[in-house]
Amino acid sequence: MVYIVGLLSLVFLALAFMVFGRLTSVMKSVGTSGEQETYGGTSNKINGAMFMVFLILGTIAATWSFIHSTQYFLPEASSIHGRRTDGLFWGSMAIVTASALLTNILLFYFAYKYQYKDGKRATYYPENHKLELLWTVVPAVVMAIMVFTGWKAWRDIMSEAPEGAQEVELVGKQFNWIARYPGVDNNKLGAFNYKLIDNNNEVGIDYSDEAAFDDFTAPELHIPVGKPVLIRIRARDVLHSVFIPHMRVKMDAVPGMPTRFWFHPDKTTEQMRNETGNQNFKYEIACTEICGRGHFSMKMNLVVEDQESWNKWCAEQKPLLSSFPEYASRIPASLKAKAAKYLPTVGADTTSTASTGGVASSGSASLR
């Protein structure tokens, strides 16, 4: 490829030289106001021929560059809906590329074929209703088919997540993602409130909701393979957008308006490593909504693994409440009992906090 670019640059340079060569002669002719040019002159012929040259060389260049680029296109989608949209995409691309090519051929060929000739007269041909009807209806029908298949796919992709989908939450902030998991015990994400956000509770978990007690966060997204995954998406500060290229997933993260996207991943990271032959392969989550200076570097790794190792990984994670027991002070008295198992015992607790620790420990103390 380097050579090809080098070559192309050379061609450009050569072209530029040619142009400047011609320019100097043209410059001379600029001042001397020549006599009225007749239209059948060499310029007209050259321009006409150039359209054909452009058409042929352009088609070759487009074909070649496409074939060359396919190696860099994303590998086959790792999600079920992704393979469906991929199929639709390439089908639609075939249709539109063919029609663009055909119309461009006609455009350039007519330009070449019907260039000015002395004594020739153009055909007075202002309309033809049959033809016009035809080329209104045919594109309309083709497009209707494309929309219809696309619409069905869209409807399915955007439908409610199936029962039993694994839920996770992704929160965007300048400039990274935070993943929150519903925890190992109740598999439910707890409530949140942006006013509760601070340095430790980065996603604003609201501990007045008992479902929140076992929630944990991680700087990496792990999901199990082979079952639907529902990502609940939020943003803390400005717009972001979750983009998982290999899964064909994209959804904006909007402050104040939680969004979601569910999909069915069916290839683990391990499988992809074997398939692509790249042992360092990682699924990635990028941000595709401009969010400030670090937008381009806002990414998170995604690990897809089988259910078993996923369960194991989850079990290794520590609920946020356990890491920062001071939040226990936010737990309403009626629920304190339920939170106890996530909180360290009093003895271990004494070093962790001074100010709120009192409440927390008294809470757990009253249990015993």
Add this chain to the structure above:
Amino acid sequence: MATTDATSTASVHVAEHDHHEHYELNFWRKYVFAEDHKTIAKQYLITGIFWAIIGISFSVIFRLQLGFPQMKLEWLRPIIGNWIEESGKLSPDFYLALVTMHGTIMVFFVLTAGLSGTFSNFLIPLQVGARDMASGFMNMLSYWFFFMASLLMFVSIFLETGPAAGGWVVYPPLSALPQAHKGSELGMTLWLSSMALFIVSQLLGGINYITTVINLRTRGMSFSKLPLTIWAFFLTAVLGLISFPVLLSAALLLIFDRSFGTSFFLSDIYIAGEALPNVGGSPILFQHLFWFLGHPEVYIVMLPALGITSEIIATNSRKPIFGYRAMIASMMGIAFLAFIVWAHHMFVTGMNPFLGSVFMFLTLIIAVPSAVKAFNYITTLWRGNIRFTPAMLFSIGLVSFFISGGVTGLILGNAALDIQLHDTYFVVAHFHLVMGASSAFGLLAGVYHWFPKMFGRMMNDKLGYVHFWLTFIGIYSVFFPMHYIGIAGFPRRYYSFTSNDFTSNIFQDMNAFISLAAIVTFSAQFLFLYNFIHSLIKGKRATVNPWQSNTLEWTTPVIPGHGNWPGEIPAVYRWPYDYSKPGAKDDFIPQNVPYSQTPESNLPHEKELISLEQAIEAQNFNDQFKQPH
């Protein structure tokens, strides 16, 4: 009032002369605060060219970053100062500022003001047969509001914190929160103020265009005889008049959110270590308001270019435009549908998926009239007798871009496919071809074609050819490969592609190639600039009707004076596309030639129209003095 008998052709020259003695305007009134539509058009053109140079150079700078990420840019420090970081690289903040300014400048200042402002102003009175715009004063205001908008935007580039940098769509909350982004500080305030002034300018201009077309057409110029250029400018003005106020309100609400603590677009935000008090607003609301203008805007940019193309292709093919009525119908269809497709820019914003379905169907309907237009252009070429003037070359190029860029709209308009492609380089490829390049070609074609009427001199053809081929090949080289990069998933508005595995280490040479092509294309524009300035001073003198065209502007003197026609405004008897009519002596019959003078070429139904000619001739609504006044 001059007393010369203006109807007698012999004294036309005297009348014109006379007139000038009576109404000699001082320098300020004549060239600066001018009310003459032709002068205002030139003011728009010059300002547009100025902005185009700035806007395109910005893109060249950020292409350097994308194509040659390792390159040391210290040599740019004298120009852009501290935006080059210690390491010799462009700062990511400035990268975003450049992208934002490029988009804003090109879309609004070059392709809206520069294109419509120039050609609507110049051509509407000349082609409908009017002495000037309905209100010369409002027209003057329109330019000077644009000038003030330009001034504010220009100043914002030099701010310490830089100009607006949240993308040309300026989505809040990013654009609303100074603590989120350097570009959301004073630069954003200036951006919003500038846009507010810009919109005022557009509205003043638009009202004028509409009124002039409706009220000031000359005798016989019915809507069914209007050149397609005028139809296009007219519908464009209607689109602008309805949609720009919505952007104005969005901008005002954003100003409130930024400065007065309201929460139209803000809710539940925690930033810079504090939770903001705003609740209940919706960032999505802004996007709806923005795209309610934004989508019509793409047609505001495109329709005038298509109108110009229609005229140039017909003239230089020496054939009537194919399907004149279908062209009008499809423009009206586009103008209507343009208002009900905006949410295709928002499929993955979390908007209700059902709405997504609705907008997907509507979006694909709008593709039908667009396709019809393309087919009509191609059929116009068929069996023509084509003269490749530079204007004609650019028009053919426009049609090619419009097709190649338009078809990918069908992909993006398909919500299911847009999930993957939204905000990738595929979108960049799509809209640069279909709107950026096409519309820019419309602008260039228009300048080459109407230069003789504007300045009384011809531009150099040969330079025009070279300019065309370099630009045409260059633009395809820049934007075609972007489709591939988009399919590979490269997100747009990325300062560098090194952070993600799926983008790092691939397509580097493709990006380098694109940047080189961009530099070549940019350089080629200096040929145009040279040609423009050189021809202005030294170009060959133009004849009255150098392209042997049918429309009314070519019945004025080589350089039309104030009031455009020295004597009475000609009446119009036929449509503007009687080229190569069977039986006629010449291959063109101007609009002001009555059927009674062309018995040899009249079609059966046209013979009957002869009887109406006296009535048309006798009408006199708009030109009571039968001379400029």
